[in-house]
Amino acid sequence: MPTNALALSRLLLSERSTWLRVVERIVRDRAAAEDVTQGLWFKVQTVRDDPPIDNPRAYLRRLAVNAATDELRASSRRMEDIQEEIEHLLWVEDDRPAQDRIVLNRDLVTRIDAAVEALPEPTRGIFRLNRVHGVTQREIAARYGISTTVVERHIRRALGILSDVRRAE
DSSP: OOHHHHHHHHHHHHTHHHHHHHHHHHHOOHHHHHHHHHHHHHHHTTOOSSSOOSOHHHHHHHHHHHHHHHHHHHHHHHHHHHHHHHHHHHHSOOOSOOHHHHHHHHHHHHHHHHHHHHSOTTHHHHHIIIIISOOOHHHHHHHHTSOHHHHHHHHHHHHHHHHHHHHTO
């Protein structure tokens, strides 16, 4: 083990309670101070001998203060994230429709389905081909042997009836 690391380790072990208090004053949490002090132990194990440390106590103090400050910042960021999540959970509007709205919409869909079923042929077939299956008016006209203008009238008629159903809501 390098000489600097050995000197810092001995100092940290011999004055652990002092270093723990130094860190706890900064982070204001005993458990976090324990964690930071433990991390400090691992940090001093990696200190090399070049350059030599003239004042191990001052060096260890600087390491402890920096580690504690880093923990305080990280803890503050975690608290901000938690606070933001809490606010989001408490104040975000529920974008789901209300139960009464769901019931009304289900009723409307049922009435529209019934109205489509009640459409006379060929209006019902033309409407379904165009609006449900996405068949073009030109293709429908060719299939039924009628003009696109007649197809358009059937679709307009179906839409008018369905519009009346919706307005009756």
